[in-house]
Amino acid sequence: MNTMTLDAAGQAEPVQPKAVEQDTVGTQTKVRETVGKPFCDSAKLRMRNVNVFYGEAQAIHDVSLDIGRNEVVAMIGPSGCGKSTFLRCLNRMNDTIEGCRVEGELSLDDEPIYGAKVDVVPLRARVGMVFQKPNPFPKSIYDNVAYGPKIHGIASRRAELDEIVENSLRRAGLWNEVKDRLDKPGTGLSGGQQQRLCIARAIAVSPEVILMDEPCSALDPIATARIEELIDELRENYTIAIVTHSMQQAARVSQRTAYFHLGHLVEVNDTETVFTNPQHELTEAYITGRFG
Amino acid sequence: MQTPTLFALLLLLILVAYGTGFSRAVAAARTSGGLRKLASLPSYYGLHTALWCGLPALLLLGTWLAFDDAIIRALVMNGIADKPDTIAGQNLLYAQVQNLAAGHLFGEASPQVQAAAARFTELRNGSRNLQAALSLILAIGLGAFTVLRFSPQLRAREKVEKVLRGVLIACACAAIFTTVGILLSVLFESLRFFQAVPITEFLFGLHWSPQMALRADQVGSSGAFGAVPLFTGTLMVSAIAMFVAVPVGLMSAIYLAEYASKRVRTFAKPVIEILAGVPTVVYGFFAALTVAPFIRDLATSMGLQASSESALAAGLVMGIMIIPFVSSLSDDVINAVPQSLRDGALGLGSTKSETVRKVVIPAALPGIVGGVLLAVSRAIGETMIVVMAAGLAANLTTNPLESVTTVTVQIVTLLVGDQEFDSPKTLAAFALGLMLFLSTLVLNFIALHVVKKYREQYD
Amino acid sequence: MTDLSQTKLTQQQVRERIEQRLASRHRKEKIFRGLGIASIAFGMLAVLVLFTDIISKGSGAFVQSAIELRVHYDEQVLGIDKVDDESLAWANFTGVIREALRERFPEASSRSEKRELYSLVSTGAPFTLRDRLEANPELLGQTETVWLTADDDVDTFVKSLSDSAEGFRGRTSDQKAGWIEQLMASGELKKRFNTTFFTNGDSREPEQAGIRAALMGSLFTLLVTLALSFPIGVAAAIYLEEYAPKNRWTDLIEVNINNLAAVPSIVFGLLGLAIFINFFELPRSAPLVGGLVLTLMTLPTIIISSRAALKAVPPSIREAAMGMGASRMQVVFHHVLPLAMPGMLTGAIIGMAQALGETAPLLMIGMVAFIVDVPGGITDPSTVLPVQIFLWADSPERAFVERTSAAIMVLLSVLILMNASAVLLRKKLERRW
Incomplete structure (x- = not known):
């Protein structure tokens, strides 16, 4: 379903990829390539020349990017720029969409993500995901968090499961709020609590990477601040890729920021650089609010 | 003029x-x-x-x-x-x-x-x-x-x-008139019936033989109106039908909604729905002339005693009839489960079947239960298949290879042909009709209520 | 928030435990998927078996064995000297046929042999001769060669010969079988298209039984149903969708409609028996009463689909018409109804298809009587196609099995035609907003 193209140069050392594409949309007709620092030495996730198609339509054009260990990378860009599609490639959630095709080379700790022999089940246990809208299962709070460990058979005893649930809820900063009502349905929590419950659910299977797809877009500012704090804490143990429509959020939580535009990765750089001194005019236009 | x-x-x-x-x-x-x-x-x-x-x-x-x-x-x-x-x-x-x-x-x-x-x-x-x-x-x-x-x-x-x-x-208001009309027509005749036969005998009696004698001094002239064998017969046939229809209907709905590609879906769904459009009398013929002899031969070859009109044959064919009913109702409720729940489960590394079994089905359960209840009410009220394939003998049995009779079969046999309108035999049909109407009404009411509540949950 | 990194299990341990269970989880996945495929296959297999069973049993009924005989319209045997209504009614055509048979097979001499011989042709054959003579009075005293319908035992035997060399004998004796084979060899016995099946009403004799009366009965019943249920259903849908205030009364109507859609059809039959026949004293076995009962039964279906069609018309159309100063009634009848009509018609066709296949409630109101005549109106006693199928399915003669299956084939074809036209109508006329 996808072709693996080996890119020896990309593996050995960070070089500028030949991400050159003719942009024919709109009035701007200029040759573009990714500017900034798309690669890093201790890459946890490595993506090279990724193309994604929905049927005939191409959603992602030749994107190459590294995400480093214990790093938070933010992906920003106007809506429809392909940042969510790209994120969903990283744990193969795009497989669930009929007619979606991913090409290019993606690897996690130098093990390929795509390929006939790759099992998505352990892959998704290693690369967890938090979605745009909080989506707790219509079960109790406890069962929500215990769901992952149960299906994967991580806990061998009930006590172990209890401990995993408690630890996950603690890490998600939710334990004190819910410890007295673990048997109440997760859907009864507030929006912000639900999203933290989903984060707790994701970390209960001890993932290495957490993908967050606009995790705060459905939340109020206070709940958002709480989640952002949490992301900062989680960075200690996890590698995090977050898609966000809020530039402020990207600036607050990430070390590096990637700017997507119409399916192209336009610029990747240290977050500070992107927001203070963008190198590409499209990035600058977006940052300064000329479109978005 | x-x-x-x-x-x-x-x-x-x-x-x-x-x-x-x-x-x-x-x-x-x-x-x-x-x-x-x-x-x-x-x-x-x-x-x-x-x-x-x-x-x-x-x-x-x-x-x-x-x-x-x-x-x-x-x-x-x-x-x-x-x-x-x-x-x-x-x-x-x-x-x-x-x-x-x-x-x-x-x-x-x-x-x-x-x-x-x-x-x-x-x-x-x-x-x-x-x-x-x-x-x-x-x-x-x-x-x-x-x-x-x-x-x-x-x-x-x-x-x-x-x-x-x-x-x-x-x-x-025609719908209301119809309901009232049904209620009145079965209620009055039933009351007349219960004047002749005590309601306790009807509900709890174990013996059913409604043939009234022509002369008062004939043997067995009283007629027996204990409807328990009819109730058990109805339940057994319905249970066999549900045993076929619920797993098959549910699993095909799951497969079509969660696994099948668009091409398979556009082909398989209408084909299975053909089963819903076949008139019941055709199923009755199929059950009586093809399935029942087949089951009898099969049972005989295994050394079992099977009657030529068996509860199994009627139930099996009725189950086939109800498959599309269960599958389209389940399809509706399964599709109403938001995709975000599936994404949540898949994102944690569930396999597809784990997602379905542990997240989708529990979330859709009220809707599925409602659909199954509607299917049960349908099985109880189904007439032609049992008339043609289940038999007339009011046996109180648990053996599906024996012939049983059902409430609907008895209504038909009591009312088809010439009849006097005041004999307990004819009135018994209305009492059975009352039972049938009330039980399906309760089932439908609960089922529709459950399904409605379920819909509201995800709207 | 202390001990954040303190978990008992290391990531490595977690990975290992996950790996351990992978194989069994994937096996379960495969089983589950297999069950799904098996269910679909079972459903499709059921369709396949049902249809092949019916077709293989019923296709034989569209042909019927006939025997070629040289008959002499002998005035003496017939006992008449002129052809008019009265003499035709009295004429002994059976004698003519018997003579022709004796001439063909002179070897039959004893009484029992002759009885065997005479039973080669259908008891309906004399009527064929009468019709011939009535149409051609000059044949009186002449001789001609005619094809006469064979008896059902003969027909069954002939048809079964293609399955096995022995054939299904039943009541057919060796001698009779010999005659039949002789006739077949000489081309005097042939299987011809069974027109009787489409032109006759019911009969006790399989070879004379047809579906015309039942088809006409079904047609009349459906006409009554359509004429009543469509207007009432559409009117009810318009009221509920366009006028009804949201209150308890409307809720009650809604609950009622949904409940009625799931009430067993036989209960409607009880209603018809108690109210239409016993209370209003309408005629038994009549398409009028059948139509009334089926109207009540299909009404919920039509109301529900008509409401869906009305719902599909966007509110902007109503607002536009209302903005021009049209009254509520004008908005509905001039603008909304024409747009919703295709959807309503589709629903009506599906409702009619449902009514056409219905049997149980019609048994209750006496449409199960043995009726030979083709009905001429909605108050004539008649039966309908599904009930005819039920009656034939109960008949002991082997030849009725294939006729039952053939009647089912006719019924299913009509139903498929109706459903296909509903689908076509929806595709062609329904607009997507």
Whole structure:
């Protein structure tokens, strides 16, 4: 379903990829390539020349990017720029969409993500995901968090499961709020609590990477601040890729920021650089609010 | 005057009324300076006149036709001095009177019957003449009155719309009338039945043999009306049907909704839905002539005793019939489960089947249960398959290879053919009908309520 | 928030435990998927078996064995000297046929042999001769060769010969079988298209039984149903969708409609029996009563689909018309109803298809009687196609099995035609907003 193209140069050392594409949309007709620092030495996730198609339509054009260990990378860009599609490639959630095709080379700790022999089940246990809208299962709070460990058979005893649930809820900063009502349905929590419950659910299977797809877009500012704090804490143990429509959020939580535009990765750089001194005019236009 | 002629005449009058109303309005518009001077368009004046002319007359005629036979009968029967005590005897006598009046009766008739026949003819002719005269007078009178009262200021459109609205409301209430009609028709006959047979015997008796003896001194003349064997038979056949339909229907819905590609779905779904369009009598034929012999042969080859009409055959075929019912209802509820829940489970590394079993199905459970309850109510009420394949013997058994009988089968056997309307045998069918109606009503009510609540949850 | 990194299990341990269970989880996945495929396959297999069973049983009924005989319209045997209505009614056509049979097979001499011989042709054959003579009076005293319908035992035997060399004998004796084979060899016995099946009403004799009466009965019943249920259903849908205030009364109507849609059909039959026949004293076995009962039964279906069609018309159309000063009634009848009509018609066709296949409630109101005549109106006693199928399915003669299946084939074809036209109508006329 996808072709693996080996890119020896990309593996050995960070070089500028030949991400050159003719942009024919709109009035701007200029040759573009990714500017900034798309690669890093201790890459946890490595993506090279990724193309994604929905049927005939191409959603992602030749994107190459590294995400480093214990790093938070933010992906920003106007809506429809392909940042969510790209994120969903990283744990193969795009497989669930009929007619979606991913090409290019993606690897996690130098093990390929795509390929006939790759099992998505352990892959998704290693690369967890938090979605745009909080989506707790219509079960109790406890069962929500215990769901992952149960299906994967991580806990061998009930006590172990209890401990995993408690630890996950603690890490998600939710334990004190819910410890007295673990048997109440997760859907009864507030929006912000639900999203933290989903984060707790994701970390209960001890993932290495957490993908967050606009995790705060459905939340109020206070709940958002709480989640952002949490992301900062989680960075200690996890590698995090977050898609966000809020530039402020990207600036607050990430070390590096990637700017997507119409399916192209336009610029990747240290977050500070992107927001203070963008190198590409499209990035600058977006940052300064000329479109978005 | 014959009724069809009367109807034709009334129709003609209505058309005339429409034309008169219309032309009055046009004439008024011409003299007073254009259509704008009228409160409504001419056609509404026409309709207004036509409604006044036709509606009351038709209503009168309808009511008359509905009740005249019963009234005439009561009058005629009252005039007969010594009539039989039983309703059946009275029916016979009245039929005699009617036949004599129509000139069909061959042979001698008693003077009493002859007198009654004369009275019948007289009453009937009088009734027909009166109904014709009254309805024509009503139509012409009201029509003329409306034409005379015409004025350009009359808001004809509003009046017409008011009447039409009334008609719409009456149509919408048809459902309520139907329910009330069902309830009344089964309730009254059932009450009469329970006067003859105590309700406790009916509900808890273990023996069912409704054949009433012709003579009181015959052996087994009382007839037994213990319906428990019918209830157990119904339950067994329904249980077998659900045993086939629920897993197959549910699993095919799951496969079509969660696994199948678009191409498989567009092909497989309509093919399975064909099963829903096949008339039940066809299933009955299939069950009786193909499945039942097959099961009997199979059982015999395994050394089991099987009757040629078995609960298994009927239940199996009924299950096949209900598959598309279960699968399309489950398909609806499974598709109503938000994709975000599936994404959540898959994102944690669930396999597809784990997602379905542990997240989608539990979330859709109320809807599925509702659908299954509707399917059960359908299985209980299904008639033709069991009539043709389950048999008539009221066995109290748990062996699906034996023949059993069901509530619906007994209703059919008791009511098909000639019947007297007051024997407990016939009335028993209505008591069974009452049980059937009440149990399916409760099931449907719960099921629809559960499904509705479920829908609201995800809307 | 202390001990954040303190978990008992290391990531490595977690990975290992996940790996351990992978194989069994994937196996379960495969089983589950297999069950799904098996269910679909079972459903499709059921369709396949049902249809092949019916077609293989029923296709034989469209042909019927006939025997070629040289008959002499002998005035003496017939006992008449002129052809008019009265003499035709009295004429002994059976004698003519018997003579023709004796001439063909002179070897039959004993009484029992002759009885065997005479039973080669259908008891309906004399009527064929009468019709011939009535149409051609000059044939009186002449001889002609005619094809006469064979008896059902003969027909069954002939048809079963294609399955096995022995054939299904039943009541057929060896001698009779020999005659039949002789006739077949000489081309005097052939299977011809069974027109009787489409032109006759019911009969006790399979070879004379047809579906015409049942088809006409079904047609009349459906006409009554359509004429009543469509207007009432559409009117009810318009009221509920366009006028009804949201109150308890409307809720009650809604609950009622949904419940009625799931009430067993036989209960409607009880209603018809108690109210229409016993209370209003409408004629038994009549399409009028059948139509009334089926109207009540299909009404919920039609109301529900008509409401869906009305719902599909966007509110903007109503607002536009309302903005022009149209009254509510004008908005509905001039704008909304025409747009919703295709959807309503589709629903009506599906409702009619449902009514056409219905059997149980019609048994209750006496449409199960043995009726030979083709009904001419909605108050004539008649039966309908599904009930005819039910009656034939109960008949012991083997030849009725294939006729039952053939009647089912006719019924299913009509139903498929109706459903296909509903789908076509929806595709062609329904607009997507």
